[in-house]
Amino acid sequence: MRRLGLLLAIGLVHGLLVWYGDILSIYALIGIVVVACMRLSDRWLRRVVIGLACIMLTLTVLIAALQFAFGGRFGTSAVETAPPAVTVEPAEPASAPTATAAAAPPRGFDAMLRAHFTPTSQVWIDAEIAAQQQGPWLDAFAFRAAEYTFAIGVAVFSYGWHVLLMMLIGVWMQRSGLFRADASSRRWRLARWGLAIGLPCAIGGVLPYWLLGRESGLAVFAHSVLLTGSALMLPLAYAPLIVELGPRLPAFVREPLAATGRMALTVYLCESLVCTALAAWWGLGLFATLSDAQFTLVAAAVWTALVCAAYAWRRFVGDGPMERLWRAGTYGGRG
Numbered sequence: 001m002r003r004l005g006l007l008l009a010i011g012l013v014h015g016l017l018v019w020y021g022d023i024l025s026i027y028a029l030i031g032i033v034v035v036a037c038m039r040l041s042d043r044w045l046r047r048v049v050i051g052l053a054c055i056m057l058t059l060t061v062l063i064a065a066l067q068f069a070f071g072g073r074f075g076t077s078a079v080e081t082a083p084p085a086v087t088v089e090p091a092e093p094a095s096a097p098t099a100t101a102a103a104a105p106p107r108g109f110d111a112m113l114r115a116h117f118t119p120t121s122q123v124w125i126d127a128e129i130a131a132q133q134q135g136p137w138l139d140a141f142a143f144r145a146a147e148y149t150f151a152i153g154v155a156v157f158s159y160g161w162h163v164l165l166m167m168l169i170g171v172w173m174q175r176s177g178l179f180r181a182d183a184s185s186r187r188w189r190l191a192r193w194g195l196a197i198g199l200p201c202a203i204g205g206v207l208p209y210w211l212l213g214r215e216s217g218l219a220v221f222a223h224s225v226l227l228t229g230s231a232l233m234l235p236l237a238y239a240p241l242i243v244e245l246g247p248r249l250p251a252f253v254r255e256p257l258a259a260t261g262r263m264a265l266t267v268y269l270c271e272s273l274v275c276t277a278l279a280a281w282w283g284l285g286l287f288a289t290l291s292d293a294q295f296t297l298v299a300a301a302v303w304t305a306l307v308c309a310a311y312a313w314r315r316f317v318g319d320g321p322m323e324r325l326w327r328a329g330t331y332g333g334r335g
Contacts, residue, residue: 003330004031010265010326016141019272020148024265026155026163034167042175049168053232056161057225063158064224068217107131108139112146119150132280132287140281162228166235179243187240194237202230256311263310263320270309274302 011024037048106114111127118124131139155163177183178190205226208219246254260267277283278298290298313320319327 001032001035003326004028004035006326006329007031010269010322014269014272015148015151016145018269019276020144020151022148022151023163024268025152026160030160030164030167033164034171037168038171042172045168045172045175049165049172052161052165052168056165056232057228059157059161060224060228064221067224068221070217105130109142112142117146119147129288133285133289135281137282162231165232169236170239173239178240184244187244191237191240191244194233194235194240198230198233198237201226201233205230256307259314260307260310262314263323265326266313266320266322267306267310269322270306271302274306 005028008025008028011022011026011028015022015025037045040048105111105126106123107127107130111123115121115124115127119128127139128143131143173179178186205223208216208222212219214220246257249257275298279285279287281287310320
């Protein structure tokens with residue numbers, strides 16, 4: 001529990017001061033439930049896993065049905081939040097500053113109020129882009145704190161159930177001996193089933209967008225439901241495949257990946273720091289300026305650089321700095 005408490009503290013600092021897309025705080029809160037569930041018998045653990053899968057699928061179908069019923073606009077404000085166009089009549093030079101001030105778009109918390117705290121409002125979007133690209137710090141922090149709060153709320157009704165389910169499936173896999181050396185045939189069988197169901201769901205979740213367009217309510221519905229199915233099944237294939245194929249990878253691939261895994265917390269936080277430096281006003285200010293192709297290149301470059309850095313750190317220094325801090329806070333002098 002002390003370890004999870006420290007992880008929650010790290011997640012709060014990360015989410016509020018670096019990047020609102022934090023997952024550590026969710027892991028910490030859900031980890032408390034997992035610790036309690038580990039006391040269950042194997043039979044009850046299976047029942048909980050099945051029940052969670054049903055809850056997750058039910059919530060997904062209900063939310064997708066609401067999106068479909070509202071034409072893909074469920075969750076957005078029905079009130080037009082964009083500011084009215086401002087037309088400034090020609091005036092004497094002395095009155096120009098007044099007209100400019102009147103036409104200035106809202107910033108920071110004022111923009112949130114104008115947008116009725118709806119992140120999909122164009123007022124919100126424009127103000128957030130300005131805050132991330134230009135600052136000041138307080139405006140950027142206001143949007144980051146608001147988005148982080150929304151993310152915690154969304155986790156309660158959506159992906160939090162998925163995280164809990166994946167953690168408990170991991171507990172079941174470990175208890176059932178799936179990772180033992182003599183369980184190779186079971187791992188391959190589970191991987192085949194996971195791929196046979198998960199891949200078609202993943203492809204089916206994307207195809208409607210290509211065929212019907214992103215504005216189609218049917219495409220949104222299919223995307224939400226089928227992608228949830230793939231997210232349930234594909235990890236059941238990935239885990240055994242990693243156990244089977246990981247040791248067979250060439251050393252120049254296997255060892256850097258293993259080092260990255262052993263420094264997962266440090267690498268995760270460094271990823272946020274590097275990408276935020278690229279995006280934020282105090283760095284390069286590239287927020288909302290990159291295309292999808294450029295995003296992909298940046299992600300690949302950052303990931304490759306951090307894998308190389310983790311490998312070098314593990315080889316010449318040892319444990320990652322955040323892993324050492326986390327362990328010291330958990331065990332104290334006994335770490």
